[in-house]
Amino acid sequence: MERLRVSGGTSLRGSVRVNGAKNSALKLMAAALLAEGRTTLHDVPSITDVRYMGELLRRLGADVSRDDSTVVIDVPEKVSHEAPYELVRRLRASICVLGPLLARCGAADVALPGGDAIGSRGLDMHIAGLRRLGASVEVEHGYVVARAPDGLKGAMIGLDFPSVGATENILMAAVLADGETVIDNVAREPEILDICHMLIGMGAQIEGVGSSTLHVQGLPGLSPVEHTTIPDRIVTGTWAVAALMTRGDITVTNGRAEDLELVLDKLASAGAVIEPGAGEDGAGLRIAMSGRPRAIDVVTLPYPGFPTDLQPMVVALNAVADGTAMITENVYEARFMFVNELARLGAEVRIDGHHAVIRGRESLSGAPVVATDIRAGAGLVLAGLVAEGETLVSAVHHIDRGYPDFVGQLNGLGADVVREPDPDRFEA
Numbered sequence: 001m002e003r004l005r006v007s008g009g010t011s012l013r014g015s016v017r018v019n020g021a022k023n024s025a026l027k028l029m030a031a032a033l034l035a036e037g038r039t040t041l042h043d044v045p046s047i048t049d050v051r052y053m054g055e056l057l058r059r060l061g062a063d064v065s066r067d068d069s070t071v072v073i074d075v076p077e078k079v080s081h082e083a084p085y086e087l088v089r090r091l092r093a094s095i096c097v098l099g100p101l102l103a104r105c106g107a108a109d110v111a112l113p114g115g116d117a118i119g120s121r122g123l124d125m126h127i128a129g130l131r132r133l134g135a136s137v138e139v140e141h142g143y144v145v146a147r148a149p150d151g152l153k154g155a156m157i158g159l160d161f162p163s164v165g166a167t168e169n170i171l172m173a174a175v176l177a178d179g180e181t182v183i184d185n186v187a188r189e190p191e192i193l194d195i196c197h198m199l200i201g202m203g204a205q206i207e208g209v210g211s212s213t214l215h216v217q218g219l220p221g222l223s224p225v226e227h228t229t230i231p232d233r234i235v236t237g238t239w240a241v242a243a244l245m246t247r248g249d250i251t252v253t254n255g256r257a258e259d260l261e262l263v264l265d266k267l268a269s270a271g272a273v274i275e276p277g278a279g280e281d282g283a284g285l286r287i288a289m290s291g292r293p294r295a296i297d298v299v300t301l302p303y304p305g306f307p308t309d310l311q312p313m314v315v316a317l318n319a320v321a322d323g324t325a326m327i328t329e330n331v332y333e334a335r336f337m338f339v340n341e342l343a344r345l346g347a348e349v350r351i352d353g354h355h356a357v358i359r360g361r362e363s364l365s366g367a368p369v370v371a372t373d374i375r376a377g378a379g380l381v382l383a384g385l386v387a388e389g390e391t392l393v394s395a396v397h398h399i400d401r402g403y404p405d406f407v408g409q410l411n412g413l414g415a416d417v418v419r420e421p422d423p424d425r426f427e428a
């Protein structure tokens with residue numbers, strides 16, 4: 001087990017390039033199962049979750065290789081339909097093999113991914129959608145057992161809530177179903193657009209990309225494809241908040257401002273200068289801050305609302321902002337758990353159900369804290385950057401799940417962060 005030793009007090013300045021989006025790449029890897037042959041994915045982040053997804057695809061029969069940020073997935077004609085618990089439990093995104101396996105094999109046994117430190121994550125909409133496509137789907141002995149021996153049939157499906165995972169699973173099943181499927185109230189996250197573009201590249205017929213309703217004309221087969229993952233908007237947002245908190249000046253050379261409109265509006269109202277188009281080839285964005293940020297209220301919602309994945313970062317920002325802020329978490333109820341760790345640095349936060357009220361302080365003071373999940377870990381590191389003295393962030397493996405080379409990039413921007421063995425913690 002390792003930890004990060006973060007010395008507070010430097011302002012982050014310079015340029016940084018963000019990796020491809022974790023929340024897209026994992027789903028694109030699952031989508032590769034839909035076609036026999038070699039699919040090539042570029043800009044796949046080098047993070048533990050991608051390694052785990054690679055292992056799962058291998059177990060299903062694919063050959064997976066990696067060269068720098070390119071991943072090649074060679075899918076055989078016949079894939080196994082069993083995704084076992086020991087692999088699925090490691091990452092929630094592995095549930096996204098359910099739709100492709102059912103569509104390709106007419107059967108899928110996928111272990112329930114289990115709990116997560118940010119709250120319960122239901123599957124009812126995934127299951128209801130696949131049933132509408134004609135599959136029998138039951139939960140038995142800890143597995144989702146889905147069968148469609150005669151193939152899937154296009155259907156009208158309305159989601160109760162624009163769930164990212166349910167949209168992906170149903171979409172990946174529908175592209176190989178017989179006839180037309182209409183999916184209403186779909187998620188509109190940039191990662192959904194990314195997977196739609198990949199599927200269209202594989203030959204899928206999808207209309208309405210970017211809207212709340214997708215029309216899918218099912219086909220008997222798809223072809224492998226070469227596709228580049230979109231840049232990670234959550235990592236871009238993390239750098240943006242870091243610039244504000246440390247009163248710095250960061251250019252994210254390939255970040256996409258258009259995927260972060262509401263976030264950037266909020267950060268501008270906290271006092272930041274935001275300059276889109278400041279990076280490579282007119283892309284990218286610059287975020288600069290002088291003086292103390294003003295407190296900002298935030299409500300997390302499905303896209304284009306404020307992303308739940310950036311909630312811990314704005315809680316950390318408000319902990320040192322001028323004023324009092326209210327953060328409302330609408331997506332994952334247990335996401336405020338990390339606030340207890342932030343309080344160890346002196347943050348003044350009161351939780352009331354899914355609201356957090358944060359009274360900004362002039363400064364925080366360094367202390368040992370524990371990263372409870374990926375984003376909470378990043379939020380704690382940002383807080384450590386502005387705390388007086390040293391902050392020791394343990395359970396750094398959580399951060400590794402979402403931020404490739406976080407320490408290298410932080411130090412490249414002028415931070416003083418050291419990764420070291422954690423003498424107080426042992427692998428369970």
Ligand code: UD1
Nearest residue numbers: 023120121122123124125126163164165166301302308331
């Ligand atoms: C969520 C985020 C997504 C983010 C991802 C990674 C939202 C809406 N989604 O996606 O932007 O990239 O985490 O952290 O912000 N739910 C059910 N039943 C279902 C499916 C979902 O009750 O069948 C519930 C979940 O428990 C959760 C909410 O709906 O409370 C969001 O679900 P979903 O969008 O599917 O979650 P992720 O795909 O993990």
